[in-house]
Amino acid sequence: MDPRYITPFIASIQNVFSxxxxxxxxxxxxxxxxxxxxxxxVSAIIGMSGDVTGNVVLSFPADTAQRLVALxxxxxxxxxxxxxxxxxxxxxxxxxxxxxxxxxxxxxSISCPSVxxxxxxxxxxxxxxxxxxxxxxxDCGELxxxxxxxxxxxxxxxxxxxxxx
Amino acid sequence: MDPRYITPFIASIQNVFSxxxxxxxxxxxxxxxxxxxxxxxVSAIIGMSGDVTGNVVLSFPADTAQRLVALxxxxxxxxxxxxxxxxxxxxxxxxxxxxxxxxxxxxxSISCPSVxxxxxxxxxxxxxxxxxxxxxxxDCGELxxxxxxxxxxxxxxxxxxxxxx
Numbered sequence: 001m002d003p004r005y006i007t008p009f010i011a012s013i014q015n016v017f018s019x020x021x022x023x024x025x026x027x028x029x030x031x032x033x034x035x036x037x038x039x040x041x042v043s044a045i046i047g048m049s050g051d052v053t054g055n056v057v058l059s060f061p062a063d064t065a066q067r068l069v070a071l072x073x074x075x076x077x078x079x080x081x082x083x084x085x086x087x088x089x090x091x092x093x094x095x096x097x098x099x100x101x102x103x104x105x106x107x108x109s110i111s112c113p114s115v116x117x118x119x120x121x122x123x124x125x126x127x128x129x130x131x132x133x134x135x136x137x138x139d140c141g142e143l144x145x146x147x148x149x150x151x152x153x154x155x156x157x158x159x160x161x162x163x164x165x
Numbered sequence: 166m167d168p169r170y171i172t173p174f175i176a177s178i179q180n181v182f183s184x185x186x187x188x189x190x191x192x193x194x195x196x197x198x199x200x201x202x203x204x205x206x207v208s209a210i211i212g213m214s215g216d217v218t219g220n221v222v223l224s225f226p227a228d229t230a231q232r233l234v235a236l237x238x239x240x241x242x243x244x245x246x247x248x249x250x251x252x253x254x255x256x257x258x259x260x261x262x263x264x265x266x267x268x269x270x271x272x273x274s275i276s277c278p279s280v281x282x283x284x285x286x287x288x289x290x291x292x293x294x295x296x297x298x299x300x301x302x303x304d305c306g307e308l309x310x311x312x313x314x315x316x317x318x319x320x321x322x323x324x325x326x327x328x329x330x
Contacts, residue, residue, distance in 0.1 A: 035247075039283065043281070045210060045212075045279050046212065047210075047211065047212025047214070047220075047275075047276020047277065047279070048276060049212070049214055049215075049274035049275060049276045050274060053276065053277055054276070054277050055212075055276060055277055055279050057279070080287075082200075082289070082292045083292075085289035085291070085292075086289075086291055086292050086293075089289070089291050109214035109215060109274055110212075110214060111212020111213060111214045111218065111219070111220060111276055112212065112218055112219050112220055112290060112291055112294065112313070113290075113291065114210050114212070114220050114222070114279075114288055114289070114290050115288070115289045115290075115291075116208070116281050116283075116286050116287070116288055116289075117286060117287050117289070118204065118281075118283045118284070118285055118286025118287060119283070119284075120283055121281050121282060121283025121286045122245075122281070122282050122283060123279055123280070123281055124247070124250035124251075124254070124279070124280045124281075124282070125277060125278075125279050125280075126250070126251055126254055126277055126278065126280075127247045127248075127250075127251055128251075129277065148277070
């Protein structure tokens with residue numbers, strides 16, 4: 001995947017977590033997701049369409065997600081409180097929204113976030129788009145950004161780097 | 166939710182399942198999702214953006230999903246085979262794509278599908294958008310379409326609208 005679609009997410013999560021949660025985020029080496037075996041307890045998914053198509057997922061162990069939500073809204077709530085999913089969805093919305101603002105010259109729409117809650121679920125975004133995992137460490141625990149996006153083919157964008165039909 | 170955003174999904178799932186799987190679908194009374202307690206084993210999520218924003222989810226018990234995939238690709242495969250998630254994603258892509266073609270006069274983009282696999286997970290699309298559940302019955306078992314979409318309000322589009330950097 002083009003690194004100019006990776007680095008905006010690193011800057012964005014550090015910026016959003018620092019601003020909204022006063023929480024530093026350290027980034028481990030991004031890697032290609034090789035299988036669907038990575039599983040999480042809480043995932044927030046946002047779809048992208050337009051010049052760039054695909055999905056961005058923020059995934060957490062449940063205890064990390066609960067600590068982040070407590071920092072974000074100022075109180076401890078359980079994962080089945082509707083405010084929990086709303087808070088996690090708002091975090092991914094800010095991370096994806098800030099990141100796409102750095103996709104220079106690309107017109108990209110993002111969908112509303114979906115939040116998945118359930119022990120050890122796997123998220124797959126289709127085997128035709130490579131998925132890059134950015135592992136993140138915080139004082140609230142570890143989390144991961146999974147990015148499976150690609151430029152929409154030239155037929156619909158006028159891009160000169162046309163895909164062969 | 167405006168019924169003209171519900172009926173296209175009913176026509177679409179019946180059309181897609183009949184054409185692709187030779188499988189009739191009977192529809193139970195659509196209802197408002199009242200809480201996040203409804204859980205599934207397999208969910209395929211597609212985001213919509215543009216004049217209509219939100220998410221469409223096709224959710225199944227694992228055995229229903231496996232029977233549908235076997236009909237679709239002609240062989241039994243396990244849920245951790247990457248082709249399984251691809252097949253389920255393709256089904257939701259066709260259902261959402263056909264449905265949005267009937268949103269008269271609305272320009273709507275759909276994202277690539279995400280497929281969630283994990284026993285008893287819950288999907289939340291944010292408490293600010295009502296979610297309508299359409300329960301479906303087939304000879305392969307039951308499934309549900311969950312639709313949480315709304316017309317984009319020009320005054321408060323925020324990050325949901327296209328933005329060229």
